[in-house]
Amino acid sequence: MAGPAEEARATRDEPYRGLNGWLALLLAVPCLGLGALAFLGGGVLVLGRGSAGPAFLAVAAVALVSGIVLLAGLLTLKPRQAAVLTLFGRYHGTIARDGFWWRNPLTAVAKVSLATEAQETKIITVNDLMGNPITIAAAAIWRVQDAARATFDVGSYHDFVSLQAEAALRNIASTRPYDHEEAENVGDEAGDAKRRLAEKATRVASLRADRDAIHGDLIAELGQRVAVAGVVVEDVRITHLAYAPEIAGAMLKRQQAGAIIAARRQIVEGAVAIVRDTIARLEQPEDGRPGIAFDDQGRASMAQNMLIMIVGDREATPVVSVGKG
Numbered sequence: 001m002a003g004p005a006e007e008a009r010a011t012r013d014e015p016y017r018g019l020n021g022w023l024a025l026l027l028a029v030p031c032l033g034l035g036a037l038a039f040l041g042g043g044v045l046v047l048g049r050g051s052a053g054p055a056f057l058a059v060a061a062v063a064l065v066s067g068i069v070l071l072a073g074l075l076t077l078k079p080r081q082a083a084v085l086t087l088f089g090r091y092h093g094t095i096a097r098d099g100f101w102w103r104n105p106l107t108a109v110a111k112v113s114l115a116t117e118a119q120e121t122k123i124i125t126v127n128d129l130m131g132n133p134i135t136i137a138a139a140a141i142w143r144v145q146d147a148a149r150a151t152f153d154v155g156s157y158h159d160f161v162s163l164q165a166e167a168a169l170r171n172i173a174s175t176r177p178y179d180h181e182e183a184e185n186v187g188d189e190a191g192d193a194k195r196r197l198a199e200k201a202t203r204v205a206s207l208r209a210d211r212d213a214i215h216g217d218l219i220a221e222l223g224q225r226v227a228v229a230g231v232v233v234e235d236v237r238i239t240h241l242a243y244a245p246e247i248a249g250a251m252l253k254r255q256q257a258g259a260i261i262a263a264r265r266q267i268v269e270g271a272v273a274i275v276r277d278t279i280a281r282l283e284q285p286e287d288g289r290p291g292i293a294f295d296d297q298g299r300a301s302m303a304q305n306m307l308i309m310i311v312g313d314r315e316a317t318p319v320v321s322v323g324k325g
Helices: 004-009 021-047 053-072 147-152 157-174 192-203 211-229 245-283 296-311
Strands: 074-077 081-087 090-095 099-102 108-113 117-120 124-127 133-144 231-243
Touching (some): 053 074, 081 147, 090 147, 117 157, 133 157, 133 211, 157 231
Antiparallel strands (some): 081 108, 133 231
């Protein structure tokens, strides 16, 4: 990230007042035509030993040189493109408007695209806040805002953005948990350091569940890193997120176990509500008929049978008691 000293030394775009290229072309064609005619006339006069021959040749030279200079300074810029100009090694200005322009032909031109670009990082392996190895990748949407900075302050702004995107992704991934499940399940038997880490993990956004917050953090982090190159970050999105292969199997089993437990808890809670409602309705009078009176043992037996029937994995098999003969 750029500090105050680097900001003070940073190059800044300075508009270059380029002339209309069509006007320069309109002047160049007559100059070349006049130069050609003057050269031919001067040659004829010199061969005929006329006194005006050298003057005609001088006019031809000036006209031809003027026409060549006018043509050499022509510059075409596409939409969303800028031209950074240097004169004898010094920054001379930037033309950031598309069109047909004329500039000093002695200036060197470096064209920079101002269009929005997308760049995806490679899949990297990093440890999350809880120390679990994960694989992650992201795609950044960015554009050059200051063409002079992008040209002079970094070697290659494309490579610079690519490296900084990977560094920002590593930093964010290593300071956030993959999810909050592991941190919330840390028991008292864990050490003090582990408990402090888990407490910290529950206070920050997780990579898997809090994508919007993570994307905002990535935009801010990468934006600070690439500002020195005159680049503005518009968006950063995680394109790949998974546990590393060496622990993926164990983490998948843990997630499956958590899902099974949550499903069982929901089933049991629903079954208990059904049993309570059923017994309550059986005990209430209805249509002038008295309700069924259950003692504590009968109520418990009814609840047990219903819970087994509802919660069990297999279909219930009714057993009919026929009594003793």
